[in-house]
Structures are given as C-alpha cells and as structure tokens.
Amino acid sequence: MKTDLIYFKQNLRKWHKDNNRKYSWRDSSDPWKIFLIEVLSQQTQLERANKYYNKFISEFPKPVNMAKASKRKVLKLWSGLGYNNRAIRLHDSSKVLSKKGFDGVYPNFKELPGVGEYTNSALLSFAYNEKVITLDTNVKRIIGRYFKVDDIDNFIKDNKNDLLNRFNSRDFNQSLMDLGSLICTSRNPKCSVCPLEKNCMKYIKEVSKKNTPFKNSNREKRGKIVKILINSKKVTSKDLAKRLEIDEDKITQLIEALKKDGVVKASKNKYIEINSN
Ligand code: SF4
Incomplete structure (x- = not known):
C-alpha cells in the first residue's frame, strides 16, 4: 500500500501539472x-x-x-x-x-x-483549504479502482491523512476530478494513457498487461497525442504529425487506435478532440 500510495500521489501530481483544466474559479477561494x-x-x-x-x-x-x-x-x-x-x-x-x-x-x-x-x-x-477529500464520483471511482476497494467511503476515511499528506487538498481533489473526466471515465477508462496505470489494481487485475517497453512504443506516442489534445483546441492530424515529428500515416493509425478505444473523436471539420462522453 505504501509504495502504491507514493506512486499514486507522485504521478497524479505530475500529470496534473500538464493537464490542469483551466477555469477562472479554480484558483479562487x-x-x-x-x-x-x-x-x-x-x-x-x-x-x-x-x-x-x-x-x-x-x-x-x-x-x-x-x-x-x-x-x-x-x-x-x-x-x-x-x-x-x-x-x-x-x-x-x-x-x-x-x-x-x-x-x-x-x-x-x-x-x-x-x-x-x-x-x-x-x-x-x-474555499477553506481544509484537509478534506471531496466525495465526488470521479474521486471515488479512481480511488476505488486504483486501490481495488469496494467500501470506498471507509477507505477514504481511514486513509485520508496519508492520501493528503504533503498534498494540498484543493490540488488533490482537482487532479482526481480532471483525471476522472478525461482518462479514468466511468465507461471505457483510457488505461493505455493513464499516468497511474503501472500500479493500478484494476488495470493489473482486469486488463491483461502487455510487457512491451514504453519508450518509443505506440503507447508512449498515443499518450503524447492525448496530452496535446487535452491542452489544445483545433488540432488536425497534420498538426500532430508536425509537433510529434511522426509521419502522417503513422499518426492516422495511432488516432484510429485511440478512436477505437473511445479516447478521441474527429469533429466534422477534421479536428481531433478528446472524447469526453
Ligand atoms: S489505469 Fe485505468 S482503471 Fe486504473 S486509474 Fe488509470 S484509467 Fe483508471
């Protein structure tokens, strides 16, 4: 549990630095x-x-x-x-x-x-910066899946101090809300691009893990595409090919795989977007 917890917090924090959804009220108290x-x-x-x-x-x-x-x-x-x-x-x-x-x-x-x-x-x-874990469906779903617990409310209650130790509660809650909306969705979680995938108990137990090396793998490239799409709007496959220095045919294949997994969708005007359904 201890290593899983450290990994959970470190990777969540790191992921959120690049993938924080910006809204005016988010920085307000x-x-x-x-x-x-x-x-x-x-x-x-x-x-x-x-x-x-x-x-x-x-x-x-x-x-x-x-x-x-x-x-x-x-x-x-x-x-x-x-x-x-x-x-x-x-x-x-x-x-x-x-x-x-x-x-x-x-x-x-x-x-x-x-x-x-x-x-x-x-x-x-x-608003009050209290050490509280919000009982939001996204937060509960990710904690339940990652730690593979059924009684999530009690797990959160028992482990609140460890979960929030050196993690500001606002950042912790917002990170999980964003991860739950974008990646660990209730249906079809996008495990292949999830920052918690390596130690996630749901993923380890239920999705057979292929031990392919990550560096230069399609998985890594798909992760980079998702990262760009989370942070930018109006992105075409041509833009992705240019930014990632990957040829367009390969980008098309990677996008097709992401579409099949329900991670992205193409809009009428050929822009590629995160599929938030
Ligand atoms: S690996 Fe999959 S199930 Fe586990 S937290 Fe990530 S998206 Fe959710």
Missing part, C-alpha cells in the same frame, strides 16, 4: 464562486456549466445580488440547464447567505437548501 460552480455543474458537464457560471457571476457577483433578484430572473438565467428545482434552492441559499455570510454557516454548509455531503466537502476543501 471565494466560497460564493465555488458554491455557484458546484451547484451549476451537478449533473451537467463542466464545460457547459462554466458557460452558465460566467453569466451567473457577472449578474450576481455576491449572494446579496441574487437574494435581491426575483425567482423569475434566476430561473431565466438558469434556462436550458434543466432541474429547475436546483435554481430555486440556489436562490433560497443566496437569501440565507446574504444574511449570515459563508462564515456564519461554516463548517456545516448542509444547512443551506439543497446542499449535500459533496458540496459541503467541496466548499471546505476549495
């Missing part, structure tokens, strides 16, 4: 910003939730601005997201927060309408 994005991203893809976040934060920079607005206005801004009862609870929460402030509710944000265990843990970690 303003609890209102964090609360907004957490509510907006429930059952909604982050990219889409972020577009709504930008509208909400410019209209309601503080809880008091939302509290003073009509329900109709909040619902109008929310339009298209679905689950309108979430908008109503957000509006109700803003009324509580405009009176008490976040510090008046801390540390039990579950007092706010609609706030459950997950949003509570996200606020404690991202």
Whole structure:
C-alpha cells in the first residue's frame, strides 16, 4: 500500500501539472464562486456549466445580488440547464447567505437548501483549504479502482491523512476530478494513457498487461497525442504529425487506435478532440 500510495500521489501530481483544466474559479477561494460552480455543474458537464457560471457571476457577483433578484430572473438565467428545482434552492441559499455570510454557516454548509455531503466537502476543501477529500464520483471511482476497494467511503476515511499528506487538498481533489473526466471515465477508462496505470489494481487485475517497453512504443506516442489534445483546441492530424515529428500515416493509425478505444473523436471539420462522453 505504501509504495502504491507514493506512486499514486507522485504521478497524479505530475500529470496534473500538464493537464490542469483551466477555469477562472479554480484558483479562487471565494466560497460564493465555488458554491455557484458546484451547484451549476451537478449533473451537467463542466464545460457547459462554466458557460452558465460566467453569466451567473457577472449578474450576481455576491449572494446579496441574487437574494435581491426575483425567482423569475434566476430561473431565466438558469434556462436550458434543466432541474429547475436546483435554481430555486440556489436562490433560497443566496437569501440565507446574504444574511449570515459563508462564515456564519461554516463548517456545516448542509444547512443551506439543497446542499449535500459533496458540496459541503467541496466548499471546505476549495474555499477553506481544509484537509478534506471531496466525495465526488470521479474521486471515488479512481480511488476505488486504483486501490481495488469496494467500501470506498471507509477507505477514504481511514486513509485520508496519508492520501493528503504533503498534498494540498484543493490540488488533490482537482487532479482526481480532471483525471476522472478525461482518462479514468466511468465507461471505457483510457488505461493505455493513464499516468497511474503501472500500479493500478484494476488495470493489473482486469486488463491483461502487455510487457512491451514504453519508450518509443505506440503507447508512449498515443499518450503524447492525448496530452496535446487535452491542452489544445483545433488540432488536425497534420498538426500532430508536425509537433510529434511522426509521419502522417503513422499518426492516422495511432488516432484510429485511440478512436477505437473511445479516447478521441474527429469533429466534422477534421479536428481531433478528446472524447469526453
Ligand atoms: S489505469 Fe485505468 S482503471 Fe486504473 S486509474 Fe488509470 S484509467 Fe483508471
């Protein structure tokens, strides 16, 4: 467990340095910003939730601005997201927060309408820098798979201190959320390009591992393609060939293999993108 844990943390941190999804609220510790994005991203893809976040934060920079607005206005801004009862609870929460402030509710944000265990843990970690592992589905899925545990909640509880030792909780949680969205997806995890693959118990036990050398292997090249696609938009196979100094026929083969694994997809305009479905 100890070696697995060190490997897990080292490789996760290293991977996230290059693959951190950048959003304006990610570096903020303003609890209102964090609360907004957490509510907006429930059952909604982050990219889409972020577009709504930008509208909400410019209209309601503080809880008091939302509290003073009509329900109709909040619902109008929310339009298209679905689950309108979430908008109503957000509006109700803003009324509580405009009176008490976040510090008046801390540390039990579950007092706010609609706030459950997950949003509570996200606020404690991202806004209050507490040593908390967020109970997010991505975080739980990766920990469950990598350490091959069934009772994930208890495992996290028992190993929280080791998992977060010398790892800032915000970075730890965000790294796992990004890895879970991009690589260790619930269906078809992209193990062949995963930074944790070498010691992942799910991978070792369930996916027969070919002992091919990594250096110059197709696996290494596929990993480089994925890294470029995570960090850049509007990339064609020609661009990839140029950047990786690999001939175009080979790039086409590598992309086909990645498509077959469900890692990437080609858009109509021939750009290659990460398949986040
Ligand atoms: S190797 Fe596969 S199952 Fe294991 S953490 Fe990575 S993507 Fe998930």
